Amino acid sequence: MPGGHPDYQNYASWRGPVYLAETTTIPSGTTITIDEYVTNYASIYLFVLPTGNGEVVTCTFYTDSSKVAALNFYQWNVSIFGALCAVIPVLGNFVEITVHNAGPNPDTPQIGIVPLNIAHAAITYPIPVNRIARDGLSIPLSSSQTFRLPYLGEGPASLFTRPHSAGGDLSWDVWETDQTGALVGRVCTSDNAANASVQQFQAHAAPLAVVVTNASATTARIGDFCLALPGR
Secondary structure (H helix, E strand, O other), X not given: OOOOOHHHOOOOOOEXXXXXXXXXXXXXXXXXXXXXXXXXXXXXXXXXEOOOOOEEEEEEEEOOOOOOOEEEEEEEEEOOOOEEEEEEEOOOOEEEEEEEEOOOOOEOOEXXXXXXXXXXXXXXXXXXXXXXXXXXXXXXXXXXXXXXXXXXXXXXXXXXXXXXXXOOOEEEEEEEEOOOOOEXXXXXXXXXXXXXXXXEEEEOOOOEEEEEEEOOOOOOEEEEEEEEOOOO
């Protein structure tokens, strides 16, 4: 097998040196910055996993290290409930990646940055499994429970729900959250009174949470659900 050409492909498939792979403490309200030349690479693998607070992660491409002429930028709210795992197409010769601790306490996120020569037309999320499911979930009367996806992602998503009784008291709502985990916008809902149903929606690059609510004031209710957002 020719060196750097797996399976006798006509193009090399390799990664460059690891730019960053460490756990870094970021004080509250402050930002760390990673600057790198990426001229010879086609994309960047970026991984961020907060451990306490949430982070705002920004990736900006420039024509050169002067950082005068920006070409484009991407930004994610990354919470402790959902890690960022993305491959980003390189749009310029120089990249600046910032991680801002938006929480009230110091945080120690895990950060990984690796340049690649694998070309992508858009951001991809190489996530093997990105779903949350519960079977036979019992929700006490007049209460709700919240469940969160383990990774960020975007693209077609689906919500499967099935109540175990026809009382019509259970509802399932999918919310986008901010970096702190607070619910900020409902993107999908299902309140089928008696039957299983599947709702499909378009997810954006934000943390997602499912809130299961029992409106009954007299008894607990039982139901099933599965929220899935495949990697792409």
